[in-house]
Amino acid sequence: MIGLFETQRAMRQMRKAAMQRGVVGIVDLGTSKVTCLILRFDGAPAMEADGVGAMAGQAQFRVIGAATTRARGMRHGEIEVMQEAERAVRTVVQTAQKMAQVRIDHAIVSFSGASPRSYGLTGEIDLGGREVSEGDVAAVLAACDTPDIGHGRTVLHAQPVNFALDYRSGLSDPRGQVGNALTTDMHLVSVDQAVVQNIMHCMRRSDLELAGLASSAYAAGVSAMVEDEQKIGAACIDLGAGTTGLSIFLRGHMIYADTVRIGGVHVTQDISKGLGIPVAVAERIKTLHGGLMATGRDDRDMIQLTAETGDWEHDRREISRSELIGIMRPRVEEILEAVRDRLDAAGFDDLPSQKIVLTGGGSQVPGLASLAARILGQQVRLGRPLRVQGLPQAATGPAFSSAVGLALFAAHPQDECWDFDLAEHGYPARSLRRAVKWFRENW
Amino acid sequence: MRTLIRSRREDRAAAPHDPAPSRLQYRLNRMWLSPLVRALVTRVLPVCLLLAALGVWGSRPAQIATMTGWVAEIRASIEARPEFQIRQMAVSGASPVLADAIRARVGLDFPVSWFDLDPAAIRDDLVRLDAIARVEVTVELGGALRVAVTEREPAIVWRRDSGLELLDASGHRVAFIDRRDGRADLPLITGRGGDAAVPEALRLFEAAAPLGARLVALKRQGERRWDMVLLDGPVIQLPETNARAALDRMMAMETAMDLLARDITTVDLRNPDRPSVRLGPEAMEYLQMTRDFTQGLATR
Numbered sequence: 112m113i114g115l116f117e118t119q120r121a122m123r124q125m126r127k128a129a130m131q132r133g134v135v136g137i138v139d140l141g142t143s144k145v146t147c148l149i150l151r152f153d154g155a156p157a158m159e160a161d162g163v164g165a166m167a168g169q170a171q172f173r174v175i176g177a178a179t180t181r182a183r184g185m186r187h188g189e190i191e192v193m194q195e196a197e198r199a200v201r202t203v204v205q206t207a208q209k210m211a212q213v214r215i216d217h218a219i220v221s222f223s224g225a226s227p228r229s230y231g232l233t234g235e236i237d238l239g240g241r242e243v244s245e246g247d248v249a250a251v252l253a254a255c256d257t258p259d260i261g262h263g264r265t266v267l268h269a270q271p272v273n274f275a276l277d278y279r280s281g282l283s284d285p286r287g288q289v290g291n292a293l294t295t296d297m298h299l300v301s302v303d304q305a306v307v308q309n310i311m312h313c314m315r316r317s318d319l320e321l322a323g324l325a326s327s328a329y330a331a332g333v334s335a336m337v338e339d340e341q342k343i344g345a346a347c348i349d350l351g352a353g354t355t356g357l358s359i360f361l362r363g364h365m366i367y368a369d370t371v372r373i374g375g376v377h378v379t380q381d382i383s384k385g386l387g388i389p390v391a392v393a394e395r396i397k398t399l400h401g402g403l404m405a406t407g408r409d410d411r412d413m414i415q416l417t418a419e420t421g422d423w424e425h426d427r428r429e430i431s432r433s434e435l436i437g438i439m440r441p442r443v444e445e446i447l448e449a450v451r452d453r454l455d456a457a458g459f460d461d462l463p464s465q466k467i468v469l470t471g472g473g474s475q476v477p478g479l480a481s482l483a484a485r486i487l488g489q490q491v492r493l494g495r496p497l498r499v500q501g502l503p504q505a506a507t508g509p510a511f512s513s514a515v516g517l518a519l520f521a522a523h524p525q526d527e528c529w530d531f532d533l534a535e536h537g538y539p540a541r542s543l544r545r546a547v548k549w550f551r552e553n554w
Numbered sequence: 555m556r557t558l559i560r561s562r563r564e565d566r567a568a569a570p571h572d573p574a575p576s577r578l579q580y581r582l583n584r585m586w587l588s589p590l591v592r593a594l595v596t597r598v599l600p601v602c603l604l605l606a607a608l609g610v611w612g613s614r615p616a617q618i619a620t621m622t623g624w625v626a627e628i629r630a631s632i633e634a635r636p637e638f639q640i641r642q643m644a645v646s647g648a649s650p651v652l653a654d655a656i657r658a659r660v661g662l663d664f665p666v667s668w669f670d671l672d673p674a675a676i677r678d679d680l681v682r683l684d685a686i687a688r689v690e691v692t693v694e695l696g697g698a699l700r701v702a703v704t705e706r707e708p709a710i711v712w713r714r715d716s717g718l719e720l721l722d723a724s725g726h727r728v729a730f731i732d733r734r735d736g737r738a739d740l741p742l743i744t745g746r747g748g749d750a751a752v753p754e755a756l757r758l759f760e761a762a763a764p765l766g767a768r769l770v771a772l773k774r775q776g777e778r779r780w781d782m783v784l785l786d787g788p789v790i791q792l793p794e795t796n797a798r799a800a801l802d803r804m805m806a807m808e809t810a811m812d813l814l815a816r817d818i819t820t821v822d823l824r825n826p827d828r829p830s831v832r833l834g835p836e837a838m839e840y841l842q843m844t845r846d847f848t849q850g851l852a853t854r
Contacts, residue, residue, distance in 0.1 A: 180573070198574035205575050205583050214587035318584060 142353025188224025217399025328356025
């Protein structure tokens, strides 16, 4: 299991280097858009104003550059055409750099595809009544039984979510406590290796060092949910263009992540097919007139359609808004039902709280909250990303929650399994001492 | 599916505007954003180019000529200003004859610019004049060239084959003179190498002061010792070393025995343990006669 983490360890080192330089780039590779934020970490003091708290710790960085561009060569959150994806990354990075007037060398990347799969692992070691040290934490993490994640899969996240000492569970930090048996629960997310390699390759071709990788479902959960929701237990549903990400948080940690490979693009395609109009026009009327709950007024709300077939009768049509809703709603229902299935499979019903936060670009459809309430349960709300310093107004919408979440993730990375050095892994002091002794005796 | 390979012309015509930068553009843009490159291009490079251009332009012969012309013109205009003009020379501490000699030697055509004067060179030149012991040359802005001279004091007259010279106390030549009478107040020395032993000669003259006008001269013998020549009297041969002590001793003998009034041609003091005298012919005869008489008495 150790061998898998070498890349992740290298990325951690890269992140440290980037933090020392003070400038980190955030690249969110989505299906419909690519976002780049440039963060400056200068340890700026928290704002001293009434009613402003610690701002969840994100006051230590500032967004100095932000850019978004249309994603190209992406499908279901995965790179389909490398050159196109690379051009999109270049465009967005260059634009953000132009705004920030700083060049970025390190980038933290999130992506939505690669079909993440969650595993819950348990590990246990015998302490023998000792105090728990850092090495013991590493040892218990290493003692977790590795599941068969399958061929061509790799580990994206491996986060210890819970420690238990003898019969006391729910410890966040067991160090310094005394006990006999140390148990840990670890949440492991595996993704398709090829997709990750493609993304790494794409970053390398753009002359950027990868300083971290995160699932966008996780990043969206970090920024769209408030701290209480993350503690008590809630699910974040990131309605993206190509995929719908799903992450469940409990006690401040992600405990489940999944994606449904249907998203807003499919709604657009349905409109395009159903009405026989170009995809661009379909996208436009979806964003301008789309909705999910039909009312009596929608029958009288006519939408002009345009097309370029040359057939006047075909190109000059109008439809009522209720027709549009009639096309959109089944697809959104399908997405939400798929999400419902995943939540059921994850055992979301057993959590103490069934709060659901909808975010992502798809959550801007009017009427989504009431539709989701019917399918997912009553405790549904729409989530927008946390406000961070310096973020342009245009990038504060729900479509940017995973980018903002990634920025928070860059500032406060979750402890991952590979952050703990195993005692055997470091250079053993005993053999060093023996070498010194030998040297003394023989020279 | 889009064709993967399209002809260039068709591509250019058909492709819509693509905002994506090319790899090269992207790399250049990033390079431009790196602080080092930026500083190089915005600061170092322009300065280098400017310097190079100036160098190339300024190294053409025509430009060099123009520049030197300008410099000379500006220099001349500054030099010609009345503030920098020196109008006269003031010589102090020199006799009129010497002052004229100094003026002739310096040979400046006043008024002259302050920049053209080199006081150190003038000083070095003047010091070579025999009569000058020390000279200070200062230039006062808007005033005069001041030459403060300390003349050599003649202490002795040296007669040599070529003529008479006046020497100062250190033996340095002050001037040539025509007649011994011209400086009768100064003692006379003769002989080759006399100038090198002037201090000793002066000490000897001092010791021989009681002899007064009888003392004619000191004569250097073989460039190593002195002979003292008296008027109508003996030649006193002094030793190479401790000549003064020997002379003092002789003066004591003179005081005690009136030695120099006797018929003696030479007093030989070269051996300090045994001063000896050479008698004159009459004294010799008298001595012989006295000896004969003494012997006669003895034999009788």
